[in-house]
Amino acid sequence: MARHALDLHLALHIPAGRSPLRQRIATALVEQIRMGRLGPGDALPSTRSLATELGVARSSVVDAYDELAAAGYTTARPGSGTRIAAGADTAARAGAASHVTSSGVAPVMRRASHEPTPAWDLTPGHPDPSLISATDWRRAWRAAAAAPIASAASGPHGHPELRHALAGHLRRTRGIVIDPSELVVVPGVASALRTITSAAGLAGRDIAFEEPGYVEAREVFEMCGVRTRAVAVDGNGLDPGSLRSTDSAVYCTPAHQYPLGARLPVARRARLVQWALRTGSLLIEDDYDGEFRYDVSALPALRGIDGGQDSVAYIGTASKMLTPALRVAWLLPPPSLRDAVADALERSGESVCAVTTVALARFIESGALTRHLARAARTYSARRSALVAAFGRHSAGDELAGIEAGLHLVVRLPDGTDDLTVAAALRDRGVAVSPLSSFFTGPATASGLVCGYARLPETQADAVAELVALAIADVAGHP
Incomplete structure (x- = not known):
């Protein structure tokens, strides 16, 4: 029988590591599924209550829940919250059985420390759901319910x-x-x-x-x-x-x-x-x-x-x-x-x-999706153009890549610049990005910052670009 969220007492520990906090929270929840503490149909705690329990920003928990949904571990329905999906336990156990760390030792676990919510979250992979027409969305759900x-x-x-x-x-x-x-x-x-x-x-x-x-x-x-x-x-x-x-x-x-x-x-x-x-x-x-x-x-x-x-x-x-x-x-x-x-x-x-x-x-x-995609494409194009222009004004990085499509671009860094250090410096300045090196299987052959712009207002592009340029200059060791 499914348990209600209020009945769950999760001894949730967040794995240490360099990956974003949202990924580590998601990993910890998958571990709960693997161990049988969470099962199909169980409701997860609200993002607010779990964030309070862990002592982290609510946005990190929201992003973790989004990652679990995208990976197929959870399902979310209006009015019902977020629940563990059918088959999630099987998938979690399969992962535990086949994944071994290079040292053969489980990662050290710790309770998450407080991480301030970034003023600008440019981590890739996030569209802007606020662009969806609320009227069209509600109409579709009412029709589905009937x-x-x-x-x-x-x-x-x-x-x-x-x-x-x-x-x-x-x-x-x-x-x-x-x-x-x-x-x-x-x-x-x-x-x-x-x-x-x-x-x-x-x-x-x-x-x-x-x-x-x-x-x-x-x-x-x-x-x-x-x-x-x-x-x-x-x-x-x-x-x-x-x-x-x-x-x-x-x-x-x-x-x-x-x-x-x-x-x-x-x-x-x-x-x-x-x-x-x-x-x-x-x-x-x-x-x-x-x-x-x-x-x-x-x-x-x-x-x-x-x-x-x-x-x-x-x-x-x-x-x-x-x-x-x-x-x-x-x-x-x-x-x-x-x-x-x-x-x-x-x-x-x-x-x-x-x-x-x-x-x-x-x-x-x-026809609501067609209208939404047209509206979203115009908005994302404008946000991309604003960020590209701002990076150019502030000479942020050596070059930009991947600007013709999608919802993110890559800022190439000068040779020898550690993108992990730049990303950490930006986090301290209130900007969240993903270091390009984290996407490599082996040693990284390029250094850069992967920046999602779908949720960045045009009016804030210049401020972000200036901070990126300053962080790169600080790490690269020149003004």
Whole structure:
């Protein structure tokens, strides 16, 4: 039986480390799930009460809850708070069984110390949910609440309304023409990765992984027993010439390489698909923020390229275009893996809140999503332009990368400048960013700051850029 949040007394200890506090809080909560102290259906404490208990800023707990939702461990519904998702216990135990630290010793645990809330949080991966029309959002949820139970059926072949709406959305925005029955709705990108890994039998095999790359995705693969092989990216993203015939799959972010931001050129996309067809390998395309691009034309998704249907497993998500709190993603497997994907989901029991999928379907079909994306793209473009201009005025960094698309950019630092030290100096100045070196599997070959601008008002860009320039100058040792 599910326990109420007020009944839970979590002996929560936060692991020490250099990773952001939100990630360490999320890790500690996953440990509670693994140990059975939290189970599917259990309600988490409110963000305010947990923040008070830990002695940390509430925003850190909010971000931790968002990360858990995006990873598929929790589900959030209006009026019901945040609860542990079905299958979260299985996923947590699988992670504990397969992950071993290099020293073989568990990390030292400590109670979190108070960390002041940054005045400007530029950590990447966060859209601005305030841009969502409250009127359209409420209307979609009211319609979902009134929908017949049958229309909210879950499971691998469930969620018909959302699959139909997503098929239309993908056709209009990504050039992917499919039948709705080909789509599978899953509780987050992590769930999609676990599902396709199981369906394709990738455990114990090699996957080529972008370097630097999306750390959370790499961790999911490794928890599933996959060997990730780091493949360095260049200014144009992943080079197909770096792949090996022994790579059973390739995980890539062609629309906006994470975190460097390169857009994979059409010629490379075609070569990548041809390589997959020739070797029989699987391409896993994470189109995490493909809806947002600025001053450049759209490029076709790998799935939409000739031959992509047979070689690409396409993953999309609502987390960047709307909010991670929805915990909804979609997986479009190649025809040869459709049955295996359905079987994998049946075995895992991972599912999406049915009412949420109906609400999202209504939001899409009403035209509200199209209006939102247009409004958000204009806003994000203006915020990006303001920050780019401000960095230029204050000579912050050597150069900027990844400014053509997505919700973040990279400030390249002078050679020999420690980005971890710069990020720490900025934290002391009230600015939260992510050091580029933290996205590397091995030794970092580049130094920089990954800065999300989706939530930064244009009027505050200059103040942030000045602080970044000062921190870089202080660490680099020149005025």
